[in-house]
Amino acid sequence: MNEWGERAGVASLSGEQPVVPVERMGEDPSTPTLNALLSECATRFPDREFLRFGDTSWTFAEIDRWTSKLAHRLIEVDGVRVGDRVAIMLPNIVHWPVAWLAVLKAGAVAVPINSSYKSADLAFVLEDSGARIVVTDRERAPLVDDAATERGLGEVRIVDLAEDGTGPFPATAPEVVVDADTLANLQYTSGTTGFPKACVLTHDYWVRLGWVCAAITELGPEDVLLTAQPFSYMDPQWNTALALTVGAPLVVLPRFSASGFxxxxxxxxxxxxxxLGSMPTLLFKQEPHPDDLDNDLRLVLCSGIPAGLHAQLEQRWGAPWREVFGMTESGVDLFSPVDDTSAVGSGSLGTPVPSKTIRVVDRDGNDARDGEPGEMVISGKPMMNGYWNRPEATAEVLRDGWLRTGDVVVRRPEGGVQLVGRVKDMVRRGGENVASAEVEAALERDDAVVDSAVVAEPDEVLGEEVKAFVQLAEGIEPERATAERITERVRHQLAHFKVPRYVEFVPGFPRTPSERINKPALKGRAAEEPGITHDLRPHRESASATATSNVVDVEVVREVAVVTLRRPEKLNALDVEARVRLAEVIREHGTGDTARGIVLTGEGRAFSAGEDLSATPTSYDELRTALETFHDITRAILQTNVPVIAAVNGLAVGGASEITLCCDARIASPAAEYYQPENRRGLTISNASSVLLPRLVGNHAMRMILGSPRIGADEALRIGLVDEIAPQDELLDHAIDTVHAWTPENSTTVPHLVLLRPQLEEVEKAFAREDVAGQQAWDSGMVSAGVAGFWTAKAGRP
Structure with missing residues (x-):
C-alpha cells in the first residue's frame, strides 16, 4: 500500500502509442482471462500503480499478492470450489475489486450485490444465485443473516474483509484451471422485463470488453482512469478490465458527487x-468555475447524453465526449470514434464495434427500412451465455445468436443509429434500471392494494421517475396518507431508487384481450382524465405554510416534521419575521406530541443564505434584534425533546450554516457547501458558534471563522462538520430514516439528548460574549462596513 501522490505524475500523452490500436479492435484479446491479465501486469510492471482509493493506492504486484492470499483463504477456510457462487456486498472500497479478483482466482463465480439493497432484494439474489458465501462488512452482516433466515437458505457464511485472515496464506495464485470460457460473474440486471435476472458472464466477456474499450479510447499506461459508480455495477468492473489491459491506474471515488466530481x-x-444517466446533466447544472478547463481529461465516454448539451459539455471541460452503447448482456456494441466531430450533438449512438453486427427489425423480425423505427438486435462478442436459471427468458432474448435489446432505434443516413424509445417494461431512473414487475409485486403484498401498474414518468434531472397506478381495496380512502403508508412498506423491501415517487389511485385498469394491463392505454387515460395523484417526494410544495410567513413550510412526513425554507429565488434568505416563525415551528413540534423528530432543509440549491440582505438592518438596535432571532432558534433547538436533523441540500451561508451547528446531526447532499464570511465582512459570528463549532471540528474552527473558506461536502465530512453525505434525491428520506433510527419504541431519547447536547447555560454565556464582540465591532466601525460589504458582494444576485 502506497501514498499515490509520491509517484502519480501523469506524463504528456502526445505521441504515445495506444496499447490496443483501433485497427486491432476486432481481434481476439492477447490474454484470455482476468487472472492472467493481473499476473501479467504484476510481472511486467510490479511497482506500477493499479488501484487508487482516496489518497492511498496499491500496485499491480500488491493486488496480485493480496488476491492470491485471499483466494487461498476462500478455498482452504471457506470451502470454495470451482463454480461456487460467492456474493460481494460492499461499498466502493478497495476490498471490492480485491474480493472480485480473488473469487476469480479461486475458480468461483462472483455475484455482485448492490450495497444499498434491503432484505427483500438481498434475499432474492442469494436464493436465485445459490451463493452461500458473502463477502461483506460488519454493517451489512446482520442484514445478510436476516435475509438468509427469511428465505430459509440455511447457513450463509460471511467473510469480513476487514479481518480477512490472509496473512499466513501463499502469495502465489492457487493451482486452479481457469480459461476464457470459465464463468466469472452472475451479473444481476433488470433485463427486459420482470424480476432481476443474472447475466452469465465469462472471463472472455470481461477481457474482450477491456480489449475493445482500450481500442475505442486509445489509452496507454500513462493514462489515469476514474470511476464514481458503485462497484457492484458494470462500469467500475469494465474499468478494472480496461486498466488491466492497458496497465494504467484506476481511481475509484466513493460515490458520484456532481459538485465534487x-x-x-x-x-x-x-x-x-x-x-451515464443523469450524471452529465447534473454536472452541467453546477455553477461554472474558472478552473473548469484546468484538467487533464482527454476523453469522456458517455451513454445517453442530452444532444443539446453535447457541445457545451465539450467546451466547458475541454475534452471530447463520445457515445458508447451497450448492455450488461452484451458489453459494448456501438461507439462514436474520438475523431468523429460530426457526432457532437447528433444524438447518434454510433456505429458497431468490429466484433458486433446490428440489425433493426420490425415486429415480425424482418429488417426495417432506413428511417423506419424498429427494435435493435445484436450479435457477436462479447455476449452473455444467457440468464442464470432462466431458460425461457434466455430463449426470449437470445434468438439464433441475436440479442433482442428492447431498444427502438432508426438508422441514420451516415450509418449510425439513433435511439427513439424502448419496448422494455422498465423505468430508467438516473443510472438505475427498475423493473416494473418487481415494484408491482412489492406493492401488491399490501392488503390495501388490489392491483397495480408501474410506469416511467419523465423527469428533468433523472430522466425518468417511478410512478405507480394503484387500485385500492374497497373502503380504503385514496388519501395522501394511504399512498405514504403503501410506499413506506415498499421502502422496507426494495432499494430506495425503486420506491415510487408518484402514486395515482384508479378505480380499475384498461386491459388487453389476454387480460394484461394495457399500460399505453392507462397512461393515455391518465393524461386526459387523471385520477387522484400524489407526489410523494418529501421536498415539495405544501398548503401548511402559515399566513405569518410562507417562507417557512412544515409538513409531517412519516411522523417527522419536515421544515423547509421556501424562498429559492432568494437562496432561502431569512428576514426577522421568518426567523421568529422558524423558532415557533421548532418549539411546536419539538415537544414530541406531534412528531418524533424534526428535519430542517431548504428548497432549491441552497439550505439558506442566512441574512436577507434586502432587509439589512439600518441601526444597531435592528442588528441586535436580527442576531437575537438567530439566538432564539438556537434556544428552540436545544430545548426540544426530539432529535433535530439538518438536511443540508446546498449552500449554507453565515447564520444559516450556524443554525445547522445547533442540530443533533447534519446530513449533507454532495452539493452542500458551508461558508461563514462574517470575519471578511467585519461582522461577528452569531448563534454561539464559539461553543458549537469547536465541539464539532476542533481546531478547524479558527480556520473556518477567521479564514472564511468555502467548505464543500467532502471536506465538511472529513473534518466532522457534517456526519454523512447522501445523494440529493435520498437526502430527506435519509434524514427521516435517521430520526426513526434514533427514536425506537420505549426509548430514552429525551434524557440522552440532554446529556449529549451542549448545556444551554454554556450557550447563554457564549451569547453574552457575542454581545461584547458585537459592541467592539460596532465601536470600530466594522459593522456598518461589513453590512455594506455584504450588500455589494450580493448585489445583482438572487
Whole structure:
C-alpha cells in the first residue's frame, strides 16, 4: 500500500502509442482471462500503480499478492470450489475489486450485490444465485443473516474483509484451471422485463470488453482512469478490465458527487472517465468555475447524453465526449470514434464495434427500412451465455445468436443509429434500471392494494421517475396518507431508487384481450382524465405554510416534521419575521406530541443564505434584534425533546450554516457547501458558534471563522462538520430514516439528548460574549462596513 501522490505524475500523452490500436479492435484479446491479465501486469510492471482509493493506492504486484492470499483463504477456510457462487456486498472500497479478483482466482463465480439493497432484494439474489458465501462488512452482516433466515437458505457464511485472515496464506495464485470460457460473474440486471435476472458472464466477456474499450479510447499506461459508480455495477468492473489491459491506474471515488466530481478529476489528474444517466446533466447544472478547463481529461465516454448539451459539455471541460452503447448482456456494441466531430450533438449512438453486427427489425423480425423505427438486435462478442436459471427468458432474448435489446432505434443516413424509445417494461431512473414487475409485486403484498401498474414518468434531472397506478381495496380512502403508508412498506423491501415517487389511485385498469394491463392505454387515460395523484417526494410544495410567513413550510412526513425554507429565488434568505416563525415551528413540534423528530432543509440549491440582505438592518438596535432571532432558534433547538436533523441540500451561508451547528446531526447532499464570511465582512459570528463549532471540528474552527473558506461536502465530512453525505434525491428520506433510527419504541431519547447536547447555560454565556464582540465591532466601525460589504458582494444576485 502506497501514498499515490509520491509517484502519480501523469506524463504528456502526445505521441504515445495506444496499447490496443483501433485497427486491432476486432481481434481476439492477447490474454484470455482476468487472472492472467493481473499476473501479467504484476510481472511486467510490479511497482506500477493499479488501484487508487482516496489518497492511498496499491500496485499491480500488491493486488496480485493480496488476491492470491485471499483466494487461498476462500478455498482452504471457506470451502470454495470451482463454480461456487460467492456474493460481494460492499461499498466502493478497495476490498471490492480485491474480493472480485480473488473469487476469480479461486475458480468461483462472483455475484455482485448492490450495497444499498434491503432484505427483500438481498434475499432474492442469494436464493436465485445459490451463493452461500458473502463477502461483506460488519454493517451489512446482520442484514445478510436476516435475509438468509427469511428465505430459509440455511447457513450463509460471511467473510469480513476487514479481518480477512490472509496473512499466513501463499502469495502465489492457487493451482486452479481457469480459461476464457470459465464463468466469472452472475451479473444481476433488470433485463427486459420482470424480476432481476443474472447475466452469465465469462472471463472472455470481461477481457474482450477491456480489449475493445482500450481500442475505442486509445489509452496507454500513462493514462489515469476514474470511476464514481458503485462497484457492484458494470462500469467500475469494465474499468478494472480496461486498466488491466492497458496497465494504467484506476481511481475509484466513493460515490458520484456532481459538485465534487470535476475537482476529483483535477486532483487525481484523470485523463479518462465514463458518465451515464443523469450524471452529465447534473454536472452541467453546477455553477461554472474558472478552473473548469484546468484538467487533464482527454476523453469522456458517455451513454445517453442530452444532444443539446453535447457541445457545451465539450467546451466547458475541454475534452471530447463520445457515445458508447451497450448492455450488461452484451458489453459494448456501438461507439462514436474520438475523431468523429460530426457526432457532437447528433444524438447518434454510433456505429458497431468490429466484433458486433446490428440489425433493426420490425415486429415480425424482418429488417426495417432506413428511417423506419424498429427494435435493435445484436450479435457477436462479447455476449452473455444467457440468464442464470432462466431458460425461457434466455430463449426470449437470445434468438439464433441475436440479442433482442428492447431498444427502438432508426438508422441514420451516415450509418449510425439513433435511439427513439424502448419496448422494455422498465423505468430508467438516473443510472438505475427498475423493473416494473418487481415494484408491482412489492406493492401488491399490501392488503390495501388490489392491483397495480408501474410506469416511467419523465423527469428533468433523472430522466425518468417511478410512478405507480394503484387500485385500492374497497373502503380504503385514496388519501395522501394511504399512498405514504403503501410506499413506506415498499421502502422496507426494495432499494430506495425503486420506491415510487408518484402514486395515482384508479378505480380499475384498461386491459388487453389476454387480460394484461394495457399500460399505453392507462397512461393515455391518465393524461386526459387523471385520477387522484400524489407526489410523494418529501421536498415539495405544501398548503401548511402559515399566513405569518410562507417562507417557512412544515409538513409531517412519516411522523417527522419536515421544515423547509421556501424562498429559492432568494437562496432561502431569512428576514426577522421568518426567523421568529422558524423558532415557533421548532418549539411546536419539538415537544414530541406531534412528531418524533424534526428535519430542517431548504428548497432549491441552497439550505439558506442566512441574512436577507434586502432587509439589512439600518441601526444597531435592528442588528441586535436580527442576531437575537438567530439566538432564539438556537434556544428552540436545544430545548426540544426530539432529535433535530439538518438536511443540508446546498449552500449554507453565515447564520444559516450556524443554525445547522445547533442540530443533533447534519446530513449533507454532495452539493452542500458551508461558508461563514462574517470575519471578511467585519461582522461577528452569531448563534454561539464559539461553543458549537469547536465541539464539532476542533481546531478547524479558527480556520473556518477567521479564514472564511468555502467548505464543500467532502471536506465538511472529513473534518466532522457534517456526519454523512447522501445523494440529493435520498437526502430527506435519509434524514427521516435517521430520526426513526434514533427514536425506537420505549426509548430514552429525551434524557440522552440532554446529556449529549451542549448545556444551554454554556450557550447563554457564549451569547453574552457575542454581545461584547458585537459592541467592539460596532465601536470600530466594522459593522456598518461589513453590512455594506455584504450588500455589494450580493448585489445583482438572487
Amino acid at each position: 470535476i475537482a476529483d478529476v483535477r486532483r487525481h489528474r484523470a485523463t479518462f472517465c465514463y458518465v
